[in-house]
Amino acid sequence: MKKYILIVDDEADIRALLLEFLAASGYRVAGATSAAEALQSVREDKPDLVITDLQLEEADGLQMVSRLKVALPDTPVILLTGVLFDHDVVHGVLNKKVDCYLEKTSSLKQILEAIQRLLGQPGPA
Amino acid sequence: MRDKAIRRFLGFFLLISAVLVVVAVLAVRNINRSADTSDWVNHTHEVILEAEGLRSALYAADGSWHTYMLTGDARDLSACRAALSNVDDLLEITEALTRNEPAQHEKFVQLRSLLGGRMEFIQQAVAARQGGKMETVRNLVSQDQAGTAMRDIEKKIDALKNEELGLLTQRDSASYLQAQATRCTVWTGVAVDMLLLGGVAWLIRDDIGARRRAVAALQVDNDRLEARVAERTAELVSANSRLTMENLERQWSNKALEHQLRYNHLIVDSISDLVIVVTKAMRISRLNPAVTHLTGLEAPALIDEPLSKIVRLLPAPGGADAPLLDPLAAALREGRDLRDQPASLEDVRGRGTKVRLNLFPLRDRDKVIGGVVTVHTGDAPGGAGR
Numbered sequence: 001m002k003k004y005i006l007i008v009d010d011e012a013d014i015r016a017l018l019l020e021f022l023a024a025s026g027y028r029v030a031g032a033t034s035a036a037e038a039l040q041s042v043r044e045d046k047p048d049l050v051i052t053d054l055q056l057e058e059a060d061g062l063q064m065v066s067r068l069k070v071a072l073p074d075t076p077v078i079l080l081t082g083v084l085f086d087h088d089v090v091h092g093v094l095n096k097k098v099d100c101y102l103e104k105t106s107s108l109k110q111i112l113e114a115i116q117r118l119l120g121q122p123g124p125a
Numbered sequence: 126m127r128d129k130a131i132r133r134f135l136g137f138f139l140l141i142s143a144v145l146v147v148v149a150v151l152a153v154r155n156i157n158r159s160a161d162t163s164d165w166v167n168h169t170h171e172v173i174l175e176a177e178g179l180r181s182a183l184y185a186a187d188g189s190w191h192t193y194m195l196t197g198d199a200r201d202l203s204a205c206r207a208a209l210s211n212v213d214d215l216l217e218i219t220e221a222l223t224r225n226e227p228a229q230h231e232k233f234v235q236l237r238s239l240l241g242g243r244m245e246f247i248q249q250a251v252a253a254r255q256g257g258k259m260e261t262v263r264n265l266v267s268q269d270q271a272g273t274a275m276r277d278i279e280k281k282i283d284a285l286k287n288e289e290l291g292l293l294t295q296r297d298s299a300s301y302l303q304a305q306a307t308r309c310t311v312w313t314g315v316a317v318d319m320l321l322l323g324g325v326a327w328l329i330r331d332d333i334g335a336r337r338r339a340v341a342a343l344q345v346d347n348d349r350l351e352a353r354v355a356e357r358t359a360e361l362v363s364a365n366s367r368l369t370m371e372n373l374e375r376q377w378s379n380k381a382l383e384h385q386l387r388y389n390h391l392i393v394d395s396i397s398d399l400v401i402v403v404t405k406a407m408r409i410s411r412l413n414p415a416v417t418h419l420t421g422l423e424a425p426a427l428i429d430e431p432l433s434k435i436v437r438l439l440p441a442p443g444g445a446d447a448p449l450l451d452p453l454a455a456a457l458r459e460g461r462d463l464r465d466q467p468a469s470l471e472d473v474r475g476r477g478t479k480v481r482l483n484l485f486p487l488r489d490r491d492k493v494i495g496g497v498v499t500v501h502t503g504d505a506p507g508g509a510g511r
Contacts, residue, residue: 082388104381
């Protein structure tokens with residue numbers, strides 16, 4: 001059975017690219033444009049993993065992750081951000097709140113490796 | 126290959142047909158000859174039969190005239206005449222039968238001459254007996270005592286019969302040979318046709334074998350081709366998948382860079398301090414909105430203009446009245462930072478504002494390619510003019 005991944009990003013281009021890439025990599029995927037939509041989707045169809053942007057229009061991505069972790073504490077979350085200035089410090093902080101933190105300049109291959117690692121897979125499901 | 130096989134089959138069938146035609150022609154000709162020979166045999170038998178009949182009729186006539194001579198009875202006379210008439214009839218038949226055979230006919234003519242003489246003699250004797258001339262009758266009977274005439278006639282009939290028997294043997298032999306020839310022709314034809322049919326069967330078998338081998342070879346080629354197509358398709362699918370992934374990766378990279386660039390712009394544009402990027406020649410290449418806000422000059426009016434158009438370093442307190450921008454150019458050339466330097470910012474109306482200035486050289490792989498000037502207005506000593 002294919003693993004289900006929810007992608008939360010208010011930028012349509014970024015979201016569409018991730019959806020296409022992960023679908024081509026063998027995952028069942030769905031997209032959400034806001035934190036509210038993401039939380040509703042999580043309640044209706046529990047994902048195996050969530051990828052979310054740090055900066056969403058209506059709410060901070062980290063706030064959404066906190067609420068998501070209450071509902072689904074075991075669901076791994078990957079946080080995508082732009083390049084931050086003090087990488088090491090921010091990395092340490094963010095990694096305490098999410099399961100994985102990646103900058104958007106990371107390659108898709110790196111994102112896929114992170115997904116596989118968090119789902120305990122040797123490769124795509 | 127198919128055309129060649131068809132040509133070979135047609136050749137064989139033509140040969141078989143030709144052999145059948147030849148055999149049929151020869152057989153018909155031999156049967157006709159055999160029929161002719163058989164006719165001749167029948168004819169010879171008929172001649173022999175008629176010759177024997179002639180001999181019997183002659184003996185009957187000879188016996189009946191002797192009887193009549195002795196008895197003088199009218200019934201014996203009638204029998205004698207009937208026998209003579211029978212001899213005449215048989216003579217005519219025999220003549221008709223030997224008419225087409227010159228040698229036989231010649232013998233028949235001699236026989237008829239002898240028979241004619243004999244029958245004339247018998248009729249003389251009969252006439253004498255009827256006339257009651259017994260002396261004449263006695264003379265004629267005594268003349269015939271030796272029976273020479275009858276022996277001659279019999280010899281001729283025997284000769285004719287023997288000749289016909291010889292011909293019969295000869296024609297029988299010819300008929301047998303023709304039958305043999307017909308038999309031989311038919312069997313030879315059948316044997317040749319069987320051989321040709323055997324050849325056709327071999328050709329058909331060979332052709333079927335060749336076709337099977339061709340089909341098998343074609344199947345092998347098809348399998349190989351299908352395997353290659355499948356392999357190639359798998360390679361293409363794999364390559365397509367790889368290209369799709371590479372394309373997605375490239376798009377992702379571009380989007381990430383765009384995103385990052387926009388984010389960086391937002392950061393720079395949101396700063397209230399003036400941020401001015403200069404070339405190594407100290408000409409303005411980029412600026413943030415704060416510059417326009419404070420100087421009243423739009424970006425197009427400032428790009429590629431010297432930095433001194435809007436900002437100058439103030440001389441250090443108690444320092445000499447040296448050229449104002451040289452320290453900036455020198456610091457940039459040497460790759461040094463200048464921090465918190467007193468400076469004057471000039472707006473579009475030529476009014477000066479005291480500010481604090483920082484210069485940071487821009488390095489690309491340890492090579493200075495320009496500099497960033499930030500101008501802070503907050504805690505600078507106020508006042509217009511220099």
